[in-house]
Amino acid sequence: MLDLNFIREQPDVLRTALADRQMDSDVVETLLLLDTKRRALLVKVESLKAQRNTVSKEISQTKDADQKQEKILAMRTVGDEIAALDEKTRQVDEKLTSLLANIPNIPDPSTPVGKDENENVVLRTMGELPKFDFTPLPHWELGPKIGIIDFDRGVKLTGSRFYILNGAGARLQRSLIAWMLDLHIRQGYEERYTPFMVKADTLFSAGQLPKFVDNLYHDIEEDLWMVPTAEVPLTGMYRDEVLEESTLPQRFTAYTPCFRREKMSAGRDVRGIKRGHQFDKVEMYIYCRPEDSMRELEKMLADAEETCKLLGLPYRVKQLCTGDLGFNSIITYDIEVWAAGCDEWLEVSSVSNVGDFQARRANIKYKPAEAGKNRLVHTLNGSGLGMPRTLISVLENNQQADGSIIVPEVLRPWMGGVEVIR
RNA sequence: GGAAGGGUGGCCGAGUGGUUUAAGGCGCCUGUCUUGAAAACAGGUUUGGUGAAAGCCAACGUGGGUUCGAAUCCCUCCCCUUCCGCCA
Numbered sequence: 236m237l238d239l240n241f242i243r244e245q246p247d248v249l250r251t252a253l254a255d256r257q258m259d260s261d262v263v264e265t266l267l268l269l270d271t272k273r274r275a276l277l278v279k280v281e282s283l284k285a286q287r288n289t290v291s292k293e294i295s296q297t298k299d300a301d302q303k304q305e306k307i308l309a310m311r312t313v314g315d316e317i318a319a320l321d322e323k324t325r326q327v328d329e330k331l332t333s334l335l336a337n338i339p340n341i342p343d344p345s346t347p348v349g350k351d352e353n354e355n356v357v358l359r360t361m362g363e364l365p366k367f368d369f370t371p372l373p374h375w376e377l378g379p380k381i382g383i384i385d386f387d388r389g390v391k392l393t394g395s396r397f398y399i400l401n402g403a404g405a406r407l408q409r410s411l412i413a414w415m416l417d418l419h420i421r422q423g424y425e426e427r428y429t430p431f432m433v434k435a436d437t438l439f440s441a442g443q444l445p446k447f448v449d450n451l452y453h454d455i456e457e458d459l460w461m462v463p464t465a466e467v468p469l470t471g472m473y474r475d476e477v478l479e480e481s482t483l484p485q486r487f488t489a490y491t492p493c494f495r496r497e498k499m500s501a502g503r504d505v506r507g508i509k510r511g512h513q514f515d516k517v518e519m520y521i522y523c524r525p526e527d528s529m530r531e532l533e534k535m536l537a538d539a540e541e542t543c544k545l546l547g548l549p550y551r552v553k554q555l556c557t558g559d560l561g562f563n564s565i566i567t568y569d570i571e572v573w574a575a576g577c578d579e580w581l582e583v584s585s586v587s588n589v590g591d592f593q594a595r596r597a598n599i600k601y602k603p604a605e606a607g608k609n610r611l612v613h614t615l616n617g618s619g620l621g622m623p624r625t626l627i628s629v630l631e632n633n634q635q636a637d638g639s640i641i642v643p644e645v646l647r648p649w650m651g652g653v654e655v656i657r
Numbered sequence: 658g659g660a661a662g663g664g665u666g667g668c669c670g671a672g673u674g675g676u677u678u679a680a681g682g683c684g685c686c687u688g689u690c691u692u693g694a695a696a697a698c699a700g701g702u703u704u705g706g707u708g709a710a711a712g713c714c715a716a717c718g719u720g721g722g723u724u725c726g727a728a729u730c731c732c733u734c735c736c737c738u739u740c741c742g743c744c745a
Contacts (some may be wrong), residue, residue, distance in 0.1 A: 277707055281714040288678095288714090291726040295675035303725090310725035477667095477704095609704085 236442075236596045237334055252341040256349050257556035262334060269331045269583045276327060280320040287313050336439070337446055340592040342557045343565040349556025352526055355569070356556065361540070362549030365575050373576035374627045375507035378404065381638050381657065384508065396497070396511045403656040407642070408515065408626050410649035412490050415517040415542060418486035419619055422538045424519055427489040429468035432459040437471035440597035442563040442589075452494045461494035465518035466616040470593050473522065477609055478601040484523035484531055488619065491516065508623040509581065521615040524601070525591065528613035529566075532588040535617045538570050539584045542620055546643050548628050549573040552582060563589040571622070576631035581624040586617030622628035 242249050246263050251362040253260040290310055297303045347356050365371075378384025383404025389397040400408055416426055438444040438460055443451065452461040462468060469487055478485070493516050504510035519538060521531045536552070542552040555567040564587040571580035594600070600609040633641040640656040647654060 274707070277714080281707070284715085285713055287725075292675070292678095294725055307725045314725065 236592060237338055237341070238595065239266075239331075239335065240268060240593075242266060248341060249338070251559075252339075256339060256340060256560065257350060257558045257600070258339070261336065266331065266334055266338075269327055269334070273324065273331060274325045276320060276324045280317060280324060282314055283317050283320070287317065333445070336596075339560075339562045340565050340589060342560055342617065343588070343590075346560060346566050347556045348555065348558075350558045351556075352559040354556040355553045355559055358552045358554055358568070360549070360551040361544070362547070362573075364549050364573055365632045369576040371631055371633055371634055372638070373507065373578075374574075374630050377576060377630060377634055377638060377640075378508075381640070383407075383656065396505070397513065398508055398511070403650075403653065404626075405628065406650060407646070407656065408622060408655075410646045411622065411625055411629070412515060412517055413649050414646055416488055416490055416620060418545070419517065419519060419538065421490050422541070424486040424488035424538075427463075427469065427472070427487050429465060429472070429489055429491060431462050431468075431491055431494075433462055433467055433471060434458070435460060437474070438467060439597065440474050440593065441467040442471040442593055442596060443467060446562060449498050450496050452496060452656060462491055463495050464493050465489040465491040465516065466520060469518065469520040469616070470597055470599075470614060471475055473599045474597045478522065478598060478612065480601050480604045483601060483612070484521055484527060486531075487520045488516050489520070491518070507577070507627065509577075509627065511623060517622075519579070519586075519617045519619045519621050522599070522612050523615070525610070525613050528588050528590065528615060531613075531615055532566065532568075532586065536570075536586045539586055539617050542585075543570060543572055545645050546625070546629060548625070548632065550583075561585070561587060563587070563592050565590045570620070572620075572628040574593075574624075574628045574631045576634070577627065581627060583620040583624045583628070584618040586615070588613065588615050 237249070242263070245266060247657055250260040250263050253263070287310055290306055290313075294303055294306050294310070297306065347354065348385060349355065372380065374384065375386070379386065383401050385399040385401055389399045392399070396415065420426060432454070434459065438451070443463060447463075451463060454460070468491070469489060495512060495514075495515050497510060497512060500510060508514075519535055521535060523531050540552065550570055550572045553569045553571065555564075557563075560567055567585055567587040569582050570586070571585040572583050573579075574581050590613050593614045594611040599612050599614070601612050602609050629643060630640055633643065635641065638657075642650050642654055642656060
């Protein structure tokens, strides 16, 4: 959420931001109008309340019964006025808040302006693409061939976009998760195991609600929501808290499954395990001071890149343009790994600085070491990495002519020493 | 799922309709004193909104209600503790 004071003082910055994001900026006018209206109402109702408080005190001290009655009657009228104005203010407030809740963050000046994903900028490409003396299979052929992916029974259990990993396939994914968590711990993150179901408030804090309600699974009976990413509980964790400056930055890593309805992506990536309604992810998350967030962003990106490097996966880093930038984000880097069988680059990580956007929604502040007002923290999130796609890349890039798969060296301790999956 | 008790400032804790604009204590900050520290004493010590400012308004788990006036009375929901039941 953006600061209303900021919008009031610099509406043009927001107008430009919305235009850069290929969005309509008319909403700014409505916002400013409602803001003016709200403040006028507040001035009026608060002076009435002040009057009521004063007279109420007088009433308690008035001995004369007639005078007392007179004042009570007068305040009854004032009370009605207050109730009416309070209701009006509440309505304006509600409109204002719901508009504000749907306004995206302002892109950082370093984010390139662009219309859509085609104008994202490739910053660097790292590693050699693997060479084969046979045609490498895509994982949806390779997996069933050696019996580690079972699409048919996944569909039988739940429906389309669900699958079962068998034996070494399941173990390989679990190894990836365990290895990544341990790697991030070495990189300075602390592990968290969080709930996979959260309240609506928690999703609002992370910027998922109200805008992305269509992408979420919701248990109506208990009013609990399945997390679409660990970023959600990792943001909500500190909701309404004030942190000590000396404890910042705080860096966390967490494994969670992620649940997404993918309604907006119906028909995309339907082959294989690239886009499921349920997938596993290891997440990185940082709370820091505003002045440190860009430096932390570079660290997080480097940590995600190291994950690819150690697995031996060729990857490239893209900076998202304004037209493709996520709702919460001011600057985002995507990491894509090469998948030799699919013959394409797969997004496995998205590393973002969201500034104080989530902190304002979640009300997360820190107390400056030097005296002064509490300030909003900055938060950053990044995948480190997203699971099925990392698994795809490992499987496809390391396949041999007979379909067997060479296990990356770093994973072997978690694979019980297995070097080749057959 | 059932029963009982509870939820007040950074923490402990008083408060059952009007000098409570939340007592008192602890902690913390500043000052005095001191070579320094401790102790003592004095002052300060939540957040948000609004206003040029003085100030004003709001918040005692949540949301409603009653009243001239609610931490206090009524209703709703949430959470915590203890006991019972069930359970990986």
